[in-house]
Amino acid sequence: MVKLDLxxxxxxxxxxxxKYGGYAAMLTASxxxxxxxxxxxxxxxxxxxxxTHNRLYSLSKPTIDLLKNLKKDVTIYALFxxxxxNPVISEFIQKYAEKSSHVKIKYIDPYKNPGFVKxxxxxxxxxxxxxxxxxxxxxxxxxxxxDMVDYSYNEQTGESNVTGLTIEQKLTPAxxxxxxxxxxxxxxxxxxxxxTLVRLGISSEIEAANYEIRxxxxxxxxxxxxxxxxxxxxxxxxxxxxxxxxxxKDYINSGGRVxxxxxxxxxxxxxxxxxFESLGVRLEHGIVMEGDxxxxxxxxxxxxxxxxxxxxxxxxxxxxxYMLIPNAQPIVETKFKKRTxxxxxLLTTTSNSWLRKDLTSTSxxxxxxxxxxxxxxxxxxxxxxxxxxTKLRPRDAKVVIVGNATFLNSQFSKSxxxxxxxxINALNWLQDKKDTLQIQPKDLTTFRLNISTxxxxxxxxITVVGIPIVIxxxxxxxxxxxxxx
Amino acid sequence: MSAVLKKELxxxxxxxxxxxxMGFFLLISGFFxxxxxxxPASPNYTxxxxxxxxxxxxxxxxxxxxxxSEEARTKTDQLLxxxxxxxxxxxxxxxxxxxxxxxxxxxVTVLYPTILSFYGDIPVAExxxxxxxxxxxxxxxxxxGLFISSLTDNQFIAAVVTFSALLLTWxxxxxxxxxxxxxxxxxxxxxxxxGLVCAWIYLTxxxxxxxxSAAAIGAGAFxxxxxxxxxxxxxxxxxxxxxxxxxxxxQKFTNGLLDLSSIAYYLSFIFVFIFLTIRxxxxxxxx
Numbered sequence: 001m002v003k004l005d006l007x008x009x010x011x012x013x014x015x016x017x018x019k020y021g022g023y024a025a026m027l028t029a030s031x032x033x034x035x036x037x038x039x040x041x042x043x044x045x046x047x048x049x050x051x052t053h054n055r056l057y058s059l060s061k062p063t064i065d066l067l068k069n070l071k072k073d074v075t076i077y078a079l080f081x082x083x084x085x086n087p088v089i090s091e092f093i094q095k096y097a098e099k100s101s102h103v104k105i106k107y108i109d110p111y112k113n114p115g116f117v118k119x120x121x122x123x124x125x126x127x128x129x130x131x132x133x134x135x136x137x138x139x140x141x142x143x144x145x146x147d148m149v150d151y152s153y154n155e156q157t158g159e160s161n162v163t164g165l166t167i168e169q170k171l172t173p174a175x176x177x178x179x180x181x182x183x184x185x186x187x188x189x190x191x192x193x194x195x196t197l198v199r200l201g202i203s204s205e206i207e208a209a210n211y212e213i214r215x216x217x218x219x220x221x222x223x224x225x226x227x228x229x230x231x232x233x234x235x236x237x238x239x240x241x242x243x244x245x246x247x248x249k250d251y252i253n254s255g256g257r258v259x260x261x262x263x264x265x266x267x268x269x270x271x272x273x274x275x276f277e278s279l280g281v282r283l284e285h286g287i288v289m290e291g292d293x294x295x296x297x298x299x300x301x302x303x304x305x306x307x308x309x310x311x312x313x314x315x316x317x318x319x320x321x322y323m324l325i326p327n328a329q330p331i332v333e334t335k336f337k338k339r340t341x342x343x344x345x346l347l348t349t350t351s352n353s354w355l356r357k358d359l360t361s362t363s364x365x366x367x368x369x370x371x372x373x374x375x376x377x378x379x380x381x382x383x384x385x386x387x388x389x390t391k392l393r394p395r396d397a398k399v400v401i402v403g404n405a406t407f408l409n410s411q412f413s414k415s416x417x418x419x420x421x422x423x424i425n426a427l428n429w430l431q432d433k434k435d436t437l438q439i440q441p442k443d444l445t446t447f448r449l450n451i452s453t454x455x456x457x458x459x460x461x462i463t464v465v466g467i468p469i470v471i472x473x474x475x476x477x478x479x480x481x482x483x484x485x
Numbered sequence: 486m487s488a489v490l491k492k493e494l495x496x497x498x499x500x501x502x503x504x505x506x507m508g509f510f511l512l513i514s515g516f517f518x519x520x521x522x523x524x525p526a527s528p529n530y531t532x533x534x535x536x537x538x539x540x541x542x543x544x545x546x547x548x549x550x551x552x553x554s555e556e557a558r559t560k561t562d563q564l565l566x567x568x569x570x571x572x573x574x575x576x577x578x579x580x581x582x583x584x585x586x587x588x589x590x591x592x593v594t595v596l597y598p599t600i601l602s603f604y605g606d607i608p609v610a611e612x613x614x615x616x617x618x619x620x621x622x623x624x625x626x627x628x629x630g631l632f633i634s635s636l637t638d639n640q641f642i643a644a645v646v647t648f649s650a651l652l653l654t655w656x657x658x659x660x661x662x663x664x665x666x667x668x669x670x671x672x673x674x675x676x677x678x679x680g681l682v683c684a685w686i687y688l689t690x691x692x693x694x695x696x697x698s699a700a701a702i703g704a705g706a707f708x709x710x711x712x713x714x715x716x717x718x719x720x721x722x723x724x725x726x727x728x729x730x731x732x733x734x735x736q737k738f739t740n741g742l743l744d745l746s747s748i749a750y751y752l753s754f755i756f757v758f759i760f761l762t763i764r765x766x767x768x769x770x771x772x
Binding site: 015018020021022024025027028029031032035038039042043045047048049050051052053056057081082083084087088091107109112448449450451455456459460463464467468471472474475476478479482 | 498499503507508512515516518523524525526527593597600601604610613662663666686689720727737744756757760761767768
């Protein structure tokens, strides 16, 4: 019972409980308070040792350099439900904030703040829980959670496995993008049943290479816009009109940069081919089949092309990557071409390959009437600037043509890193860019142990049954002996 | 201290306690080792250490229930308290005895990664880091068990309460995403904490004036924070539990990070519970 008269209050200062208890309480409270403060202080020291064999939590040099020179404030919004943060991603973005005082990290619960996410959402993109949004000023970029890891696809089992961490490859270019004033614009030609980078599932990779992707409709536009760094044409199903052809030709003639990815169609696309012929090449109708088993992926139409020597394909070769191209059509150089034009081969097949003209045939071996290889599957064309008439062509025109677009389908581009690398290298070559931000993905593959089932069984028996039984028997004997003493 | 340590170790290995602890621990960890490493032929042993923490729920109460409650039951605590040994020595000796049994047990499990290394490369540094975390986590749980054992003279109650206390650390982690995150909830939560601290002060010293003034000062300070910097209370509840959570800090170790602040936290956590245990025994001297 608490008595509140003056006397009892006075006396409560004199009890044994007050004397000892007060001392004890003070001691306990101050010890805990000191320790909490100490821990908060230690928590400010970013001393974390990365013990992972693949340096999972360590930033690479290009990122560190970028962060050191950062002048603008960047906010990284991590969309995680409160209490459900991904520890690996949290650790990783924390590193960015530790390296630069300009980087701020904010955790946003996407379910509690649906309006926040809406601000960054467009009709084509979906922002899932676990995604990151990088923002500076009025520029932002969304990094989807699925783009932060690499998957490998196993054709036999149909399983996909996480093989690498690619947060850094997405986050660093995103910071570069949102803090830079201008970024190259890539126009996608529309209106002829083309495929889109979004539909192919590689728009985030192209954006990570810092391109801004925009649509181009040459029927409504007067010409290819001035700000175009390059134009990309992905697998048109119908031909371009004469007007569009003229606008494209004008663009190329004035030093434009275009990448054509052409899938095999039943009919020839006349206007496209006339454009190609003006560049000294032509698409030959038919499917290339590769007979050399070292250069196909188990099926002659799945070609692992030979990488020729060129800035576009050299990095792929250097990093021991390969490319996989399904259902390709060959590109042939025309006999006559302008003297200013040089055609360089990028991807070729072996002499053991052949061209299947009859698309209805299902045979997988060479037949009569099939033309023999080798064939060229991709070329890089340069049309030199006109030294005398700089008005007509102030700079070199550059064109990349690939006799296939299917190799960029997510089925291939996600599991064969060389395919995507090819496109990004080609885009970089088109915009004369040499110093690309090359950050290697972190390898997450763990190698399997070389242990046989029998060995595993034996060790399992020892560890699961053997050791515990020995200890229990030991315990039982000690206990029984003591009982019978 | 070494006398207490020796005596306690002797008890562990002359009664079934030590064997039950080791046997059960090794049975479960062996099972997880076989399932996640041996049969899938995976060298990633840190996964096992990440997954078997729940064993602590069952084995730590077994290890610590007897430590101090038994002394109280058999009234031998009177002898201990009046012996020339310092309280710190008694408590530390008992704590280290339990930790020694734990260390012997995890020393046996070092056999597992060793087996794996016969058949390929294993990530040595990551495994070592995960072991450090596992050891610190286990020691923290044991310190909770020691403290609870000092509060009662009934082994069984000590075991059940320890189990519940450890379970609570798991449950809070699971519930984190369901806790309210808004400012007002955070503010109310902080006020409740102040209230609890003041209630504890009152219960120890029975002095209404000091308790009430502590409450007024505490509440006043937090109201001031609410006016000046209300964002302090955003997510306050979740941040509070996450910061104190033993398990979320352990995750860093299994993810391959050796984090100074987590190590410091575990060591302080252990220190606080040993200190509290000493306070409880100390209190018996004067009350």
